[in-house]
Amino acid sequence: MRCINSYTKLTVSLIAVILVIFIFGSVNLAYESLQTSNNTQENRREETHVIEKEEMNKVIEEKVINIEEETEKMLEETNNLEQELWQIEIPSINLIAPIAQGTSQEVMYKYVGHFENTAFWKGNIGLAAHNRRLSNKLF
Numbered sequence: 001m002r003c004i005n006s007y008t009k010l011t012v013s014l015i016a017v018i019l020v021i022f023i024f025g026s027v028n029l030a031y032e033s034l035q036t037s038n039n040t041q042e043n044r045r046e047e048t049h050v051i052e053k054e055e056m057n058k059v060i061e062e063k064v065i066n067i068e069e070e071t072e073k074m075l076e077e078t079n080n081l082e083q084e085l086w087q088i089e090i091p092s093i094n095l096i097a098p099i100a101q102g103t104s105q106e107v108m109y110k111y112v113g114h115f116e117n118t119a120f121w122k123g124n125i126g127l128a129a130h131n132r133r134l135s136n137k138l139f
Helices: 001-081 105-112
Strands: 084-088 095-101 112-114
Touching: 095 105, 105 112
Parallel strands: 095 112
Antiparallel strands: 084 095
């Protein structure tokens, strides 16, 4: 009887150890699964943020391009107008001269040229012209 009792206690102890190992293994797997799930969700959030940033950058780039194109069109339209929108007037020397966009020789032959990289409507405006000592009436 003593022998059976010792086998029974040994069996119960082994079963208890196996159950503890199984339970700890299951808890460990569940914890790792939860961590993986959280990491996956964080990765998805990061990927979503990256995609959103890329989309925002594309939208901003498109808007900047559109603004630049509209500005160029506006400048071209002002150059193509027969009636000039700009003129410079210096009463002390009795000068009234039309202003056109650009500082090329062709522009400055007929007009006072506006430097393209300077302000257009507000602020400091860069102008250039030739001193041909021509009469104001030629403009």
